[in-house]
Structure formats: structure tokens, C-alpha cells
Amino acid sequence: MLKIGKLADYALVLAEYLGSTGRIVAISELSQETHIPLATVRKILLRLSQNGIVYSYRGVNGGYELAKAASSITVVEILEAMEGPLSITECVSTGSECKISKYCNLQRGWCSINEKIFSILSRTSLSDL
Amino acid sequence: MLKIGKLADYALVLAEYLGSTGRIVAISELSQETHIPLATVRKILLRLSQNGIVYSYRGVNGGYELAKAASSITVVEILEAMEGPLSITECVSTGSECKISKYCNLQRGWCSINEKIFSILSRTSLSDL
DNA sequence: AAGAATCAATACCATATTGGTATGCTATAG
DNA sequence: CTATAGCATACCAATATGGTATTGATTCTT
Numbered sequence: 001m002l003k004i005g006k007l008a009d010y011a012l013v014l015a016e017y018l019g020s021t022g023r024i025v026a027i028s029e030l031s032q033e034t035h036i037p038l039a040t041v042r043k044i045l046l047r048l049s050q051n052g053i054v055y056s057y058r059g060v061n062g063g064y065e066l067a068k069a070a071s072s073i074t075v076v077e078i079l080e081a082m083e084g085p086l087s088i089t090e091c092v093s094t095g096s097e098c099k100i101s102k103y104c105n106l107q108r109g110w111c112s113i114n115e116k117i118f119s120i121l122s123r124t125s126l127s128d129l
Numbered sequence: 130m131l132k133i134g135k136l137a138d139y140a141l142v143l144a145e146y147l148g149s150t151g152r153i154v155a156i157s158e159l160s161q162e163t164h165i166p167l168a169t170v171r172k173i174l175l176r177l178s179q180n181g182i183v184y185s186y187r188g189v190n191g192g193y194e195l196a197k198a199a200s201s202i203t204v205v206e207i208l209e210a211m212e213g214p215l216s217i218t219e220c221v222s223t224g225s226e227c228k229i230s231k232y233c234n235l236q237r238g239w240c241s242i243n244e245k246i247f248s249i250l251s252r253t254s255l256s257d258l
Numbered sequence: 259a260a261g262a263a264t265c266a267a268t269a270c271c272a273t274a275t276t277g278g279t280a281t282g283c284t285a286t287a288g
Numbered sequence: 289c290t291a292t293a294g295c296a297t298a299c300c301a302a303t304a305t306g307g308t309a310t311t312g313a314t315t316c317t318t
Contacts, residue, residue, distance in 0.1 A: 001133070001134070001137075001208070001212030001213055001214070001215065001216065002131065002133055002208065002212070002215055002216070002217060002246070003216060003217060003218065003219075004130070004131055004217055004218060005130070005275095005276070005277085005280095006219075006277065006278095007276080007277070008180075009159045009218050009219075009227075009235075010229075011235050012235060013229065013235060016234075016235065026292090026293065027293075027294075028292090028293085029182050032175060032300045034232060034233075035228070035229045035231075035232050036229060036280070036288095037279085038279095039278065039279050039280075040277075040278060040279085042167075042294080042295090043277090043278080043279090045296070045297095046294080046296080049294085049295090049311085056293095056294060056295085057286085057293085057294080058284075058285045058286055058287095058292090058293060058294045058295085059285055059286025059287055059293060060286065060288070060293070060294045061286090061287070061292080062285090062286075062287090062289070062292075062294060063293075064294090065293085069288080069306065072247070075242070079130070079131065080130075083130030083131070084130055085130075086130065086131055087130065087131070087132060088131060088132060088133055089132060089133060089138050090132075090135075090138075098138075099164070100142065100163060100164045100165060100311085102138075102164075103164050104142050104163070104164070105145075105161060106141060106142060106145060106258050108140075108258075109257060109258030110258075112273045113204070113249060113250065113253060116249045117131070117246055117249060119250070120242060120246060120312080121242065123137070124238070124242060128238060129237075129238030129239075134304095134305070134306085135305080135306065136305080136306070144313075155263090155264065155265090156264075156265075157317055159264090159313095164266090164273085166306095166307070166308085167305065167308095168308050168309075169307060169308085171265080171308095172306090172307080172308090174265085175266065175267075176267080176303095178265085179266095183280085184262095185265060186264085186265080186315085187263090187264055187313075187314045187315055187317050188262095188263065188264060188265080188315025188317095189262070189263045189264070189315065189316040189317065190263080190264085190316065191263075191264045191265060191314085191315070191316085192264075192265085194263090197293095220289085231265050242269090
């Protein structure tokens with residue numbers, strides 16, 4: 001467990017393909033090449049675009065391209081674009097909404113672990129995968 | 130995101146309490162002290178017991194205690210006891226059930242990341258939290 | 259031996275999340 | 289002006305999850 005969502009996984013695959021071509025690619029091509037369903041690709045690319053990971057171009061000959069070089073886009077950037085801030089537990093992100101937070105003294109430890117995982121994922125670039 | 134389940138989180142809290150007392154503790158006490166609902170505590174401790182993290186004792190004065198010293202129980206042990214093997218993506222664990230695995234070349238990278246996260250979580254002991 | 263305390267095992271349910279799809283709207287190239 | 293392609297939103301089905309209830313088995317105490 002401790003799995004990332006399928007959409008986030010797909011997002012990496014799509015981003016990797018964009019990086020490998022280096023040009024503007026339409027959703028239809030992305031879907032064909034990656035075998036990810038068209039409507040799903042559409043949803044993913046929208047999120048990536050809204051989070052500045054890719055640039056989008058409308059109209060004829062439109063499509064998407066990476067906003068940066070594949071070597072400078074990190075795994076955590078794409079992950080967070082798809083799923084929000086990295087937080088291994090409730091208390092790490094929101095300043096503790098957890099019901100038992102008053103009686104729990106693990107928050108500090110979780111934050112530390114969270115930072116370490118963040119560090120790993122931010123040291124891995126798209127091209128490293 | 131990339132969150133662990135609440136039950137796993139609770140499991141750490143419960144294990145930490147067990148470690149702090151060093152004696153046999155009944156479910157009722159665990160529930161009272163941690164403010165985790167009784168039935169939920171029962172479910173969690175059962176899993177921990179089945180996975181050898183804690184010893185259980187039935188009958189009057191029964192309860193649970195850690196099977197090892199808190200300093201030698203790792204976070205990943207408890208996590209995996211609660212949620213199964215650590216695997217950040219489908220392809221890491223099961224040898225790839227993923228539909229697009231034939232067209233995806235990220236598996237190697239995910240495995241590497243998974244190992245690094247595993248390493249972090251196995252270098253953190255219960256007493257470190 | 260009886261009875262109380264305590265864990266074991268399973269089954270169950272409501273809710274939230276997730277993956278996936280559909281649809282009408284907007285912008286742009288030519 | 290029209291075909292192409294992304295934008296935005298809404299929707300649905302399936303699954304996972306957290307949480308609860310119940311019955312049975314074991315052990316201590318008296």
C-alpha cells in the first residue's frame with residue numbers, strides 16, 4: 001500500500017511521452033500511444049495544465065507540451081498537481097484535523113518522514129524515470 | 130496525498146502507547162487512553178497480533194504487549210501489517226497487473242522510488258516517533 | 259466448577275473516494 | 289466560417305475504507 005492514484009500514475013506516463021517527443025501533441029495522439037482512454041487523458045491533461053506542468057494550445061494543430069525540460073520536472077510536482085500536497089497523514093498537511101490529535105504525539109515524527117519522502121520524490125526527475 | 134490509512138495511523142498510536150507502558154494492556158484501556166473507538170482498537174490489534182507485531186493474552190488480566198522493544202519495531206513493519214506490502218504503484222508489487230504495462234516503461238523507476246521510501250520507513254523505529 | 263473478563267473471528271453497513279465517461283462551450287488556424 | 293482541439297463541469301459505477309456488531313473461545317479467580 002501507500003499507493004499513488006491511477007490518474008497520477010497515468011499523468012507520469014503522459015508527461016514522459018510529452019517529454020520524449022518534445023513537440024505539441026494532441027490528446028488523441030496521447031491516448032493512442034499510451035493506451036490510456038481518451039476521456040481520461042483529457043481529464044489528466046487539464047489538471048496538469050491548470051497546475052502549470054504543461055502548456056496547452058487550442059484550435060487546429062493544438063495540443064499540449066511540457067512547460068519545462070523533462071529533466072527539470074520532478075515526480076513530486078506531477079504528483080501534487082494530480083493529488084494535492086504530499087501528506088502521509090492528516091496531521092502533516094492541515095495542521096491536524098484528526099480527531100485524536102489532542103492525545104497523539106506522533107505528528108512531529110510524521111512530518112519528518114513526510115519531508116524525507118518529499119525529498120526523494122523531488123530529487124527524481126521525469127527523465128530519471 | 131500519498132496518505133496512509135487511518136487504521137494504520139491508529140495502529141502506530143496504539144503501538145506507541147504499548148511501548149510506553151511496557152506491560153500487558155487491555156483493549157479497553159487502549160481505547161480510553163488513545164480515544165480511538167473500542168471496536169476499532171479491537172480490529173487493529175487483531176491484525177497486529179496476526180502479523181506478530183504484538184503478543185496477545187486471553188482471559189482475565191489479558192491484553193496485548195509489543196512483541197519486541199519499541200526501538201526495534203519499524204514504522205514499515207506496522208504499516209505493512211495493516212495495509213499489506215508497500216507498493217507505490219500496481220506494477221511494483223504484483224509484477225504488473227496494470228492495463229497499460231505493455232506500453233509503459235516507468236516500472237523500473239517506480240521500483241527504485243519504492244525501495245527508497247521503504248528504506249526511510251524501515252530506518253524509523255517506533256521509539257523514533 | 260462456575261462465572262467473569264478478555265481476545266478471536268467474521269460479517270455487516272454506510273460513506274467517501276476514485277476511475278472513468280459524457281456533454282456543451284470556447285478558442286484558433288486556415 | 290468552419291473544422292479542430294482544448295475547457296469546464298457534471299455525472300455515474302465500483303471499490304475501498306472506516307467503523308460497528310455479534311458469537312465463540314480461552315483463561316483467571318474464587
